[in-house]
Structures are given as C-alpha cells and as structure tokens.
Amino acid sequence: MSAAFGVDLIEIKKARRFYRSHKDRLNSFFSPREITFIHKNKNPHENLAVLLASKEALFKAAPCFGTGLAAFREHKLMLQKKTPAQSAFKFSVLKNKKYVVVQCVGI
C-alpha cells in the first residue's frame, strides 16, 4: 500500500481578501463547526486559509475523501463522517506572514 501525501499552500493576503468579500456567505460552503473554527482566530482569514488548505491537502493525499471535513482541534483534523480509514491522517500546519502551508500524511 502506497503512502498518502498531500500538501497545499494558500497566500494569506488572498485569504484575507476572500474573507472580506465573502464572510456573509461562508455558511453556504462550510459547516457550523468549520465556521466556529474560522472565527476562533482574531484574524479569521488565517483559520480560513488553514481550513481550505487542509481540505485541499487531504484531497490530494486521498481524493476519495473529498471535502467532507469538520473543524480542527489542535493539529488533528476531525472528519464529519469519521471512519478508521479517515482517521489515519496527520496534518501539519506551517504559517508565516505570507503563507499557510498544510501537509497531510497518511499514517
């Protein structure tokens, strides 16, 4: 069985612009838990970037899991429909002033 790996990067400036333009529409795409996660940060666009990059990294690591994600706790991702297989992913988040990078590895 091959290892699953996915990584995604989002520019924080872009995420800020996205949040400012669409903060009223987030509930059409994100679950209530995901929205709560986004607003836990005093800079919500940063958590938005983390969430989006995580969805994409997971999708790249294991396309069949798609975007059925729920909110973060620490650096572990809780999936809405959690199965033993879906739990077998570890996420690492790197953040600097310019970018959010999320790495997803099958464990």
Next chain:
Amino acid sequence: MQNYNPEIVKNVKVIISQALKVDESKVTPHSSLVKDLGAESIDFLDIVFRLEKTFKIKIPKGELFPEKLLTDARFVKEGKIMPAGLEELQKKIPDADWAEFLKNPTIANLGDIFTVGMIVDYLSEKLAPANK
C-alpha cells in the same frame, strides 16, 4: 462557438479578472483557469461566490466544478481518473479540450480542463429561462 449572451460573457470576464487579479484582456473563452490564468484552490470557491452574487443564483457544490465526481471511488483511483469517470466528465464538460488531458488523466491535471468558456456555458444554461 456558441452565441453567448454578451452580458454573461462581460460579467464573467470581470469576475475572473477580479478574482484572479489578471487583466481582462487575458480572460478569453478558451483560457484555462489554472494553466493560463493561475487559479488556485481558493480561487475556485471565490469565483463561485462571485458568480452567485453577480448573477443572483445558487450554485450547488459540485454543479459547476465536478468535485463530487472526483470524490467517487468508482471514478477515481489513486489520483487517476478511470474510464467511467472520464465518461462522466466528458458528459458534464463536452466542449473541453480532452485530447491533451486524456494523455495523462490525473486529478492533478484536471484543473487545466476548466476554462472561462465552461463557466459561460454553465451560466447560459442556468439562466436560460430568465434570458427568454
């Protein structure tokens, strides 16, 4: 090429150029969102939201960009799109440049298929009753 509603074309060009921070002159029906215009993951969602706002419509998840299809284990295996998935995609986006994509039909390359024209086609069909 179809006779698109010029209002739809004009609005889509403005939306894409604003979302992707590219000059409107670079936004043509054949422009690939990823390959030609540099779209990233967040940009696809940004574009969907902008389209909804501008055209006052609701675009259900997976209707414009076929994400549901890509998460179906029947159609995708280890990052590669299987023949059944290709068939579904070709039904959904018949006018895409499939010749190039079929040489290496991976999810990673699928972004190259999504063009500005595809968005205009989608909107033209969705708004058709309102255009009569």
